[in-house]
Amino acid sequence: MPSRTSLATALFCLICFCAALGTTPALAQPPADNQMPSVIQVPAEAQASSHFDATAATNAYLAQIPPSKTARSDAYFEGGYWLILWDFLYGAVVALLLLNLRWSARMRDLAERVTRFKPVHTFVYWLQYLVLTSVLIFPLTVYEDYFREHKYGLATQTFGPWMGDQMKLLAVNLVLGGVLAMLLFGVVRRLPKTWWIWGAVVTILFLIFTSLIEPVYLVPIFNKVTRLDDPKIIDPILSMARANGIPAKDVYEIDASRQTTRMSANVSGFANTMRITLNDNLLRRGSPEEIQAVMGHEMGHYVMNHIYKIITFGLIVTVLAFAYLRWALDWTLQRWGEKWQIRGVGDTAVLPLVVLLALVFIFAITPVMKTFGRTLEYEADMYGLNTSRQPDGEAQADIHLGEYRKMSPGPIEEWIFFDHPSGRNRIYAAMRWKAENLKLFTAQQ
Numbered sequence: 344m345p346s347r348t349s350l351a352t353a354l355f356c357l358i359c360f361c362a363a364l365g366t367t368p369a370l371a372q373p374p375a376d377n378q379m380p381s382v383i384q385v386p387a388e389a390q391a392s393s394h395f396d397a398t399a400a401t402n403a404y405l406a407q408i409p410p411s412k413t414a415r416s417d418a419y420f421e422g423g424y425w426l427i428l429w430d431f432l433y434g435a436v437v438a439l440l441l442l443n444l445r446w447s448a449r450m451r452d453l454a455e456r457v458t459r460f461k462p463v464h465t466f467v468y469w470l471q472y473l474v475l476t477s478v479l480i481f482p483l484t485v486y487e488d489y490f491r492e493h494k495y496g497l498a499t500q501t502f503g504p505w506m507g508d509q510m511k512l513l514a515v516n517l518v519l520g521g522v523l524a525m526l527l528f529g530v531v532r533r534l535p536k537t538w539w540i541w542g543a544v545v546t547i548l549f550l551i552f553t554s555l556i557e558p559v560y561l562v563p564i565f566n567k568v569t570r571l572d573d574p575k576i577i578d579p580i581l582s583m584a585r586a587n588g589i590p591a592k593d594v595y596e597i598d599a600s601r602q603t604t605r606m607s608a609n610v611s612g613f614a615n616t617m618r619i620t621l622n623d624n625l626l627r628r629g630s631p632e633e634i635q636a637v638m639g640h641e642m643g644h645y646v647m648n649h650i651y652k653i654i655t656f657g658l659i660v661t662v663l664a665f666a667y668l669r670w671a672l673d674w675t676l677q678r679w680g681e682k683w684q685i686r687g688v689g690d691t692a693v694l695p696l697v698v699l700l701a702l703v704f705i706f707a708i709t710p711v712m713k714t715f716g717r718t719l720e721y722e723a724d725m726y727g728l729n730t731s732r733q734p735d736g737e738a739q740a741d742i743h744l745g746e747y748r749k750m751s752p753g754p755i756e757e758w759i760f761f762d763h764p765s766g767r768n769r770i771y772a773a774m775r776w777k778a779e780n781l782k783l784f785t786a787q788q
């Protein structure tokens with residue numbers, strides 16, 4: 344599901360985890376401008392031998408990437424660092440406009456004229472708020488999601504279908520965000536002293552519910568998901584699943600090429616709706632070794648219960664966020680509440696202020712969130728190598744992922760900005776694994 348900011352989606356990102364991993368074509372077609380080379384041959388330094396060295400093997404893999412492609416994907420990824428800042432500042436300016444021009448108070452008054460019945464009043468306010476803010480942030484949205492993606496050759500949609508997806512996303516946010524807003528304002532009005540505790544509980548339950556329905560009801564709004572049935576691909580995957588005690592009967596394919604050239608795979612949902620999905624870019628361009636390496640990684644997320652770890656982490660972050668919100672709302676409303684014509688925390692006109700404060704919180708904890716994600720991804724990489732035993736497939740996947748990620752960042756840069764280990768570190772981990780398991784590969788020499 345494409346992601347765009349609104350109150351609801353900003354909160355959803357707490358729980359999103361998506362494991363992107365890439366791939367290689369066995370087809371001898373020259374890669375497009377933006378595409379990384381496919382390493383069909385394992386470079387000499389990465390071949391199993393008595394003098395195998397993990398660092399030399401890593402460097403040999405990285406040397407397969409032409410400097411022009413490194414420059415291009417570095418520029419794309421580093422631009423993303425700035426977008427974190429611009430998204431935050433732009434969102435803050437929009438929220439301050441709504442408050443200072445008293446548009447938020449006017450939307451509240453209008454909603455009150457429609458109905459005094461509180462839940463419906465909240466929904467009517469949300470409808471106005473969502474439409475107005477979507478229009479105001481549209482210039483940034485269209486640059487970030489459309490023009491910039493096309494500039495780097497990552498987008499496949501023309502403007503019409505892209506806009507169609509944006510409208511669908513708006514409808515999803517209208518419904519889901521509307522329900523969350525009605526629930527939270529209901530909690531605040533009924534429990535004026537302890538709302539921040541119960542608000543956190545309601546939010547996390549709502550996020551769990553959303554991730555439960557996502558693969559089955561939300562993803563199909565944007566993409567077609569089908570069951571994979573090619574035995575050449577599915578047999579080794581299911582064999583790997585059985586060997587690891589995973590009760591999977593099906594693996595799914597998503598037509599991500601409708602929107603993007605990116606290769607990726609993910610585990611989504613949980614309990615009965617949990618499933619592993621590979622995208623069609625990966626299936627089309629990936630070698631069997633790469634696909635197995637990717638599947639091993641995704642199975643790692645599943646076997647190591649990452650979804651439950653994410654929910655636990657999300658619960659802690661949400662409680663902290665609500666505690667901070669309670670304090671920050673009291674502080675700001677005391678100073679500017681009258682000027683903004685906000686009657687209190689239970690008044691729907693407070694929403695832009697809540698979003699503003701949430702943006703500050705999310706911006707401040709970005710490195711923590713990235714590091715939490717990166718730690719789980721590293722675990723999944725280790726599990727994937729042990730399971731698939733495809734270190735070269737993993738290295739090839741990491742090079743393909745480099746089409747939209749910087750391969751060799753500095754350590755602080757990686758700590759702040761990377762939600763997966765960097766390509767260089769992932770290839771090194773794969774080669775380190777290979778160095779310790781050379782006996783598995785010497786028979787092939």
Ligand SMILES: [Zn+2]
Nearest residue numbers: 361362720723
């Ligand atoms: Zn992952």
